[in-house]
Structure formats: C-alpha cells, structure tokens
Amino acid sequence: MAEGQFAGIIERGEETQMIKRLIREIQKKNAPIVVGLDPQMALIPQKLLDKNYQQYGQTLEGAANAFWDFNRAIIDAVCDLIPAVKPQSAMYERLGLAGEAVYHKTISYARDKGLLVIGDIKRGDIGSTSAAYADGHLGLVTVGEKVYAPFGEDFATVNPYMGTDAVGPFVDVCKAQDKGIFVLVKTSNPSSGEFQDQILAETGKPLYESVAYMVEKWGEETREDGYSDVGAVVGATYPRQGERLRELMPHTYILVPGYGAQGGRGFDLTHFFDKDGLGAIVNSSRGIIAAYQKDNYAGFGAEHFAEASRQAVLDMLADINGALGR
Numbered sequence: 582m583a584e585g586q587f588a589g590i591i592e593r594g595e596e597t598q599m600i601k602r603l604i605r606e607i608q609k610k611n612a613p614i615v616v617g618l619d620p621q622m623a624l625i626p627q628k629l630l631d632k633n634y635q636q637y638g639q640t641l642e643g644a645a646n647a648f649w650d651f652n653r654a655i656i657d658a659v660c661d662l663i664p665a666v667k668p669q670s671a672m673y674e675r676l677g678l679a680g681e682a683v684y685h686k687t688i689s690y691a692r693d694k695g696l697l698v699i700g701d702i703k704r705g706d707i708g709s710t711s712a713a714y715a716d717g718h719l720g721l722v723t724v725g726e727k728v729y730a731p732f733g734e735d736f737a738t739v740n741p742y743m744g745t746d747a748v749g750p751f752v753d754v755c756k757a758q759d760k761g762i763f764v765l766v767k768t769s770n771p772s773s774g775e776f777q778d779q780i781l782a783e784t785g786k787p788l789y790e791s792v793a794y795m796v797e798k799w800g801e802e803t804r805e806d807g808y809s810d811v812g813a814v815v816g817a818t819y820p821r822q823g824e825r826l827r828e829l830m831p832h833t834y835i836l837v838p839g840y841g842a843q844g845g846r847g848f849d850l851t852h853f854f855d856k857d858g859l860g861a862i863v864n865s866s867r868g869i870i871a872a873y874q875k876d877n878y879a880g881f882g883a884e885h886f887a888e889a890s891r892q893a894v895l896d897m898l899a900d901i902n903g904a905l906g907r
C-alpha cells in the first residue's frame with residue numbers, strides 16, 4: 582500500500598456537536614434516512630464487474646474497484662436527497678487491503694458531496710484497543726509532526742458488550758473531536774433477543790434497557806441541550822421495543838436499521854421519533870443500493886442502477902414521512 586493512502590486531511594465543522602449537524606441536515610432535506618453502502622458482488626451490475634476485471638483482472642483489486650464505481654454512482658444519484666451514508670466496513674474488509682482503500686475513498690467522496698458518514702464498524706474492546714479504533718475511525722493520529730484523520734468518519738457504531746472501558750475511549754474522541762457514536766442497544770436481527778432480551782435478576786428488566794440507561798449516561802458529557810453525541814442502534818424490526826427505548830432515552834438519537842430488506846416499514850417506526858419528528862434516522866442498505874434487482878424497479882434495468890436507487894430513496898422518504906404525517 583502506498584504511503585499515506587489512508588491519510589485524510591483534517592476538517593472541523595462549525596458545530597460544537599456532531600448530532601446537531603446531523604439534525605440540521607435531516608431538517609434541511611426533510612429526510613430522516615441514511616443510505617447504507619453495503620456493496621457485495623451479487624449486488625453489482627455485471628457490466629461494472631466486467632469493466633473492472635478487464636482493467637485489474639479477476640482480483641480483489643478488480644472487485645474493490647467495481648465497488649468504488651458502484652458507490653460513486655449511487656452517491657452521485659442520491660446525495661441531494663439524504664443527510665448521510667452508512668458504509669458497512671465488513672463489506673470492504675472482505676476484500677482485504679483493496680477493500681479498505683475503497684472504504685476510505687468512499688468516506689472521503691461522500692464527505693466531499695456534503696454528506697455525513699456513519700461508519701458501521703461495531704467496534705469495542707479493552708480500553709487501549711478501543712482507543713486505537715476510536716482514533717483511527719473518528720479521531721486523530723499523530724505521526725512525527727503531522728496529524729492525520731485516518732478514516733475520517735463522522736460517526737461510528739460501537740458494541741457495548743465489554744462495558745464502559747470499551748465505550749469510554751469512543752466518548753472521549755467524540756468530546757475532543759466533535760464526533761458521534763451509535764451504541765448497539767436492541768439490534769434488528771432475528772436472534773438479537775438471545776442475550777439482549779434476557780431479564781436481569783437485578784432490575785427485573787431486559788438487558789437492552791440496562792444498555793439504554795448506560796447510553797444516556799455515556800452521552801451526558803457530550804450533551805449541550807437536546808440530544809447527545811452518543812446515540813443508540815435500535816432495529817426497525819422491533820417497533821414495540823423502539824417505542825419503550827424512545828421513552829427511556831430522551832437525549833439519545835436512534836439509528837434504526839432493519840428497514841426494507843429486513844422487513845421494517847415506515848408504519849412501524851413512528852414511535853422511534855420524538856414529538857417534533859426528530860430523534861431517529863432510518864437506514865436502508867440493500868433496499869436502496871440493489872433496488873434495480875427488485876421487481877418494482879426492474880424498469881430501470883441494471884444499466885440505470887443508480888437511478889433505481891434514487892427512486893427507492895424517494896419511495897422510502899414518502900413512506901417514512903407519510904407515516905410521520907409530514
């Protein structure tokens with residue numbers, strides 16, 4: 582890998598809180614949604630793959646460059662409609678270094694287009710290791726006399742399973758660099774209840790409620806008024822729990838995955854929002870980026886995959902804003 586490949590230029594926003602910037606963008610575009618950039622081989626139009634295989638061979642680099650072409654076209658097609666994108670780091674890590682480079686390029690490109698970036702990295706480890714993740718993704722790294730923002734996301738997702746030691750370094754970077762995190766509280770997947778729904782003897786309540794309590798606490802020092810920079814992930818597939826968690830976390834913005842491909846619909850999500858129609862941002866990944874493969878968007882054809890994604894964003898907005906009555 583070339584020296585400095587991951588070395589981003591440091592940019593600081595005007596806001597003192599990253600969540601305020603997200604809210605401002607959501608309001609400006611009337612769009613409480615985020616597009617998940619989760620490229621996978623099966624989702625990329627064959628022509629795009631062939632073009633890159635011709636140039637780079639059937640290599641990890643060829644696949645990664647096809648991801649890059651795909652992401653860029655989708656960002657171009659939807660950037661005026663949405664406040665943020667959420668690249669899923671696993672999809673890039675699958676391709677090794679070439680994939681990591683495209684993860685970084687995608688983040689920079691999205692930010693250049695005025696989008697906020699939520700890095701879906703789901704990290705969390707002992708303190709020193711979490712600090713490294715937090716610095717690399719949200720913070721700064723000093724090399725000699727130079728300072729770098731290596732990946733440069735605005736937000737990252739954090740796994741709280743290891744407790745305050747693991748989450749604390751991310752909160753510290755949020756405070757120091759005006760960044761934000763979303764902590765997993767009640768995830769969208771079918772087996773999320775195996776651990777998260779366990780009733781704790783101490784409280785008589787499910788584990789996810791204890792995590793929600795901690796999320797509010799972790800957020801305190803990042804809060805001025807309104808919402809803190811420490812958000813929560815709560816799946817669209819659990820609307821009843823979403824309603825309860827909205828009540829339990831009055832200062833916590835909720836990132837809501839599970840819309841579309843996992844079955845969540847606008848109708849299910851109204852209680853994730855606060856009385857002002859804020860408090861939640863809904864993610865859809867496959868439902869948007871692979872819209873061209875779905876029957877309702879088949880008319881676009883694989884050639885016009887990005888236009889199909891744009892239409893899918895417009896439809897998602899109509900669904901969610903319709904459910905919210907606006």
Ligand SMILES: O=c1ccn([C@@H]2O[C@H](COP(=O)(O)O)[C@@H](O)[C@H]2O)c(=O)[nH]1
Nearest residue numbers: 669768769816838839842843865866867
């Ligand atoms: O509880 C969670 C937490 C994260 N995710 C991530 O969101 C997207 C969802 O993709 P879709 O294609 O819209 O289903 C993906 O990156 C997941 O890792 C989640 O689904 N649930």
